[in-house]
Amino acid sequence: MRLLIVEDEKRLAISLARGLTAEGFAVDVVHDGLEGLHRASEGAYDLVVLDIMLPGMNGYRVCAALRAAGHEVPILMLTAKDGEYDEAEGLDTGADDYLTKPFSYVVLVARVRALLRRRGGSASPVVTAGALRMDTAARRIHLDGDEIVLTTKEFAVLEQLALRAGQVVSKAEILEHVWDFAYDGDPNIVEVYVSTLRRKLGAAAIRTVRGAGYRLEAL
8 A cells, every 4th residue: 555644743653654664665755844745746646654743734734635626545643742632633634533642653553454454345454365364463364264474565565456356457556556666666566466476376366468467366
C-alpha cells in the first residue's frame, strides 16, 4: 500500500516513513500543506497521514479541499493539540481517524491498517484465496496450513494481488502501491518479485495475463 505523510516536523516524518517502510508500505513524505494537497489530489495513495499544523495550508483545509474535490482516500490526522473540539473539527472536515501527539508508533500502525482494511471493505485483517491465507496484521502467510516466509517487499506485492484475487493487477499498479514516488529503477523489478513468489507458492499461483498484468489464482 502507498502512503503519503504530510508532516512539517522533519525528524518525526522521517522516523514514521522509515518505520512504515519497514512494515511493507511504500511511503512518500512532504512537509507543506499545499504540496500535500497537490500530491494527495493525484489520487495515487491508499492513505494519507496528515498533520494539522502545517505551513502553506493547515491540515483542516487540506482535508476539506480533498473531500470537496471528491477524493475518498482515508485520512489519519495528527496534531499536537488536545481536546474534544479539535478532534471534532478534524472529523467534521472529513478525516477518518485522529491521533494526538505524542502517540505510540504501534497504535499508529494499527490505526493505519484498520483504515486500509475498512477501505477495502473488510473488517478482518485476513485475506484468503483458496488454500492461501494471508494475515495482513500479523504479516504471516499460510498455504495449505504451512507457513510461507516472505520478505517485506514480497509480502507487499502478494498483498496487492491477494486483495484483488481473481482480478488482473497491472505492473504499473503494483509499482505505484509497493514502491514509493522516488523509485526510478527498472520497472521489471515487479517481474523479479512475481518470479520469487511463484517459487515459494507454486508456479500456478500467479498467472501472467499478457499485456495486462498478473492475476492471483485460487490455490
